[in-house]
Amino acid sequence: MLQTEWYELQQKGKLSDEDVAVVPDLYLRNRQLDGIIQQLRKDLEKAQEVAEKAKNTWDKLRKERDFHRMHHKRVVQExxxxxxxxxxxxxxxxxxxxxxxxxxxxxxxxxxEKMLMRLERDKLSHKVESLERTVKADVPKRSLPSPNQSGGKSQDKKISMTHAETNKENANEDSVLPPDDRENPFLDSEFDPPKVENMSLRKTFKAHGAAVSNICVHPRKPILGTCSDDGTWRMYSIPNGDLIMSGDGHKDWVSGMDFHPRGTHAVTGSGDGTVKIWSFSSASCTSTLRDHTQAVWSVAYHDLGDFVVSASMDHTAKLWDTATGRCQQTFRGHVDSVNHVTFQPFSNNICTASGDKTVSLWDSRSGLCIQTFYGHLNSVTCAAFSLRVGNQCDSCWLYP
Structure with a gap:
């Protein structure tokens, strides 16, 4: 009877799905609930572990924060x-x-003063030697009787006055370039190649307050000449690096310097467009050459010391007479700045290196270009001659 009524109610849809489903066994239901409870406990334990780790991490970070804060305060105090x-x-x-x-x-x-005393000592020693040679040469003449002593004295006085007048006249005359047929004494010389592997740094010293633009070596003494962007030039003894002499007078940076072949003078070129000649004996500037219209990059002495050549940003090079201070020749032909200039050894030719990527060889007498060398891909910054080969020119270039 109960089953019939249950079936009728199920067919009529008066029972829900839960009422219609099979009634589970109580033991199975309890087992399912126990499994759910155990899983929840495991999840709870994992959550507690994660929370404990988070708490430990937070405590650690808080301690590190306090430590860094204290360290920062200590650093600020220090x-x-x-x-x-x-x-x-x-x-x-x-x-x-x-x-x-x-x-x-x-x-x-x-x-x-020390350098001047050295120069004065050398000058006096040379004078003493020349006087000794003169005395030795005059000893046989003095032994002979003089026919008229008063006439001889007046004649000597007259000769000395004539020499003085001649020197005064020569001081106002232009110097003359030497003949072109001079022989190069180094043509047959043999030089041992330097042992580069034995070279090492000997000494480093601060020479100027700004960048050093050029250096040169004294032809007779262990002296190094330097010029700088601070507008000065200086001389140092090598290898000790002791300051010997310094000069200032240019109104802008000094870019070029060279020594006289006899070592008695120096020439400098500057960004103010001037070339100055300095005398070591008087420790002063003896001549200022002003024909360039722009900065002077390079200067060089002739091997006899009577002429100076200069290279300028105004696209020209000039030949100067050191005795009169006059410009004897202007070399035109480059279409960009003339960066470097030098004399061919024991000749009257000069070589110029220019920003127009060319190297030119010039005749100092006529001012004409003898030869122009092409091939560089950028501005030519320097040119140099070989001492042994009179017609060999080695040039170097540099990318900006």
Whole structure:
């Protein structure tokens, strides 16, 4: 009867799906609930572990934050202390700065006087030697009787006055270039190649307050000449690096320097467009040459010392007479700045290196271009001659 009524109610749809489903066994239901409870407990334990790790990580980060905060405060305190010490040292140093400048000036003056004394000593030694040779040559003449002593004295006085007048006239005359048929004494010389593997740095010293633009070596003494963008030129003894002499007079950077072949003078070229000749005996500028319209890049002495050649940004090179200070020749032909100039050894030819990527060889007498060398891909910055081969020109170039 119960089953019949259950079936009728199921057919009529009066029972829900849960009522119609098979009634589970109580034991199975309890087992399912126990499994769910165990799974929830495991999830709870994992969540507790994750929370504990997060708590430990937070504590660690908080400690590190406190540590870095304390370290930052300590660094700030040390920085403030260092700033105070630096200010105190600067104030303390400012009291000694005038003394240091005065000592440096005295040192430079002393080195200049020392160099002048050396030059004076060399000059006197040469004069003594020449007097000794003159005395030795005059000894046989003095042994002979003189027919008229008063006439001889007046004649000597007249000759000396004539020589003085001749020298005065020659000082106003232009120097003459030597003949072209001079022989090069180095043509047959043999030079041992330098052993590059034995070379090493000997000494480094600060020469100027700005960039060093050029250096040259004294022809007779271990002296190095330097010029700089600070507008000065200086001479140092090598290899000790002691300051011997310094000169300032240019209004802009000094780009070129060269020594006289006898080592008595120096010539410098500057960005102010001038060329200056300096005398070591008087420690002063003896001549200023001003024909260039733009900066002078390079200068060089003739091997006899009577002429100076200069290269300029105004696309020209000029030949100067050192005795009169006049420009004897202007070399035109480059279409860009003339960066370097040099004399061909024991000849009257000069070589110029230009920003128009060419190297030119010029005749100093006529001012005409003998030969132009092409092939560089960019500005030519330097040119040099070989001493052994009179007609060999080696040039170097540099990409900007």
């Amino acid at each position: 920085k403030n202390k260092l700033v105070v010490d630096i200010k105190r040292l600067k104030k303390h140093y400012s009291h000694f700065e005038p003394t240091l400048k005065e000592l440096q000036h005295k040192y430079e003056v002393a080195m200049k």
